Amino acid sequence: MPAFPLTRAAIVGFGGSLLTAFGAAGAGGTPVGDGPLVGTPFEALRYGHGQMLAVGCVYAGVLVLAVAWVQLGIAVRHGAIDTAGMFRTSALWALPLLTCPPLFSRDLYSYVAQGALAAHGLDPYTTGSSRLPLALHENVHWVWQDTPTPYGPVHIILTRAIASVTGENVVAGVLLTRLVFAAGLVLLAAALPGICRVVGTRPEFALWFAVANPLMLVLVLGGGHNDMLAIGLLAAATLFVLRRNHFAGLALLALAVAVKATMLVALPFLLWSVSRRLHLAVGKALAAMVPTFVVATVLAGHGFGWVQALGSTSLIVNWMSLPTGLGEVLGQALSLDWGDRELLIECMRAVGMATLAVLVVVLWWRSRSGAPAVVLRNATLALTLAAILLPATLPWYFSWAIALGAVLPWSAVSWTRARLACASAGAVWLVVCDYPTGEAAVYDWNYVGITLAIAALIGAAAVYLEPERVEVAV
Secondary structure (H helix, E strand, O other), rough: OOOOOOHHHHHHHHHHHHHHHHHHHHHHOOOOOOOOOOOHHHHHHHHHHHHHHHHHHHHHHHHHHHHHHHHHHHHHHOOOOOOOHHHHHHHHHHHHHHOOOEEEEHHHHHHHHHHHHHHHHHOOOOOOHOOOOOHHHHOOOOOHHOOOOOOOOOOOHHHHHHHHHHHOOHHHHHHHHHHOHHHHHHHHHOOOOHHHHHOOHHHHHEEEEHHOHHHHHHHHHOOOOOOOHHHHHHHHHHHHHHOOOHHHHHHHHHHHHOOOOOHHHHHHHHHHHHHOOOOHHHHHHHHHHHHHHHHHHHHHHHHHHHHHHHHHHHHHHOOOOOOHHHHHHHHOOOOEEEEEHHHHHHHHHHHHHHHHHHHHHHHHHHOOOOOOOHHHHHHHHHHHHHHHOOOOOOOOHHHHHHHHHHHOOHHHHOHHHHHHHHHHHHHHHHHHOOOOOOOOOOOOOOHHHHHHHHHHHHHHHHHHOOOOOOOOOO
């Protein structure tokens, strides 16, 4: 089989990213009412055959990007690309996705509304977006229009600052919010090589798996999720802790938690890297994290209301959360009415939370050697379990584990074709498991079957497209 030049993979991936961004103008989470395309030839992408074309462009673009990512992974396996090449390729693929409408989610509109609430002097931890002017709240998904914000003070500080600049301009708010959260991708890319040097693994692989990944680019960056900033801060915190700059690392971790509370799952594991004397590690954590968190809370100006609002995510009911899925299956099997079925789901969710707590404690205790590879492996497993066992699971939650899992030693020495295939198929399916508009599709079983089949084909490409030799051309 002939070799592929790596430049072709980079260019093909850029074409896929560009095609996806173009299709998002009609098939993504476009603004309600008069959007920026009104009065331009591109307005046709929002209706009829034009919208069908846009939908096709999104899916075709994701598949093209995924194939290019597979090729890039093959090159990494063969040692045919260096860290600088990975930086350039990842940046090239990310650029088109910075300026398109939100993809596979409408959360960006919720963020804009949350910032606007704070900018209007309202408390986003007690007030929903329905209190805002029509242009701001009508773009928020109906589920969240009267739901308090479950995000921490750093999220509020940033979105409030953005809202003070963009006002009621929804498009400007969306683009600037995504750009601010994209700083997390930069932090992630900057931190991973340093973590790899500590652990003794290959930074090119980590960058391929965690930064150039279509899940990270299309879903997390293109979707504009604040998870991007949270995991970037988590990766930076991990690097500082592993390099024994404990105070800075723990302060960064506090900032990550102040964006997304689930980043707190990594704290007990990183404590073993701070000191094997637990009282010393806890003391350092309190000294670094509490002041950071207090300052952020004071600057946000809305207290700790977000802690109570964390439960709002339980409004999401889908089988991607293992406890929720089991509750639904048992409810169907027992032919329960909806009220009893809801009670059963809540019971299963409580069992899931208890199971998660026990498993995290077990993994934490197994990390007590403090060896970086062991700490990161078990922290990755804990973040994976959190994504699966929390009451609500959404596709981009798996980015939490990817951020740290990319640096694990096993990935450097035994990343087989089968693992490459599974990673590729899983990443592609998580990107497209919902509709590009952001509406849930996990109960459209025909859609689920088709997307799983497509993802499996991408996984197979990881096995069958591998060349006999690889040319270094980036």
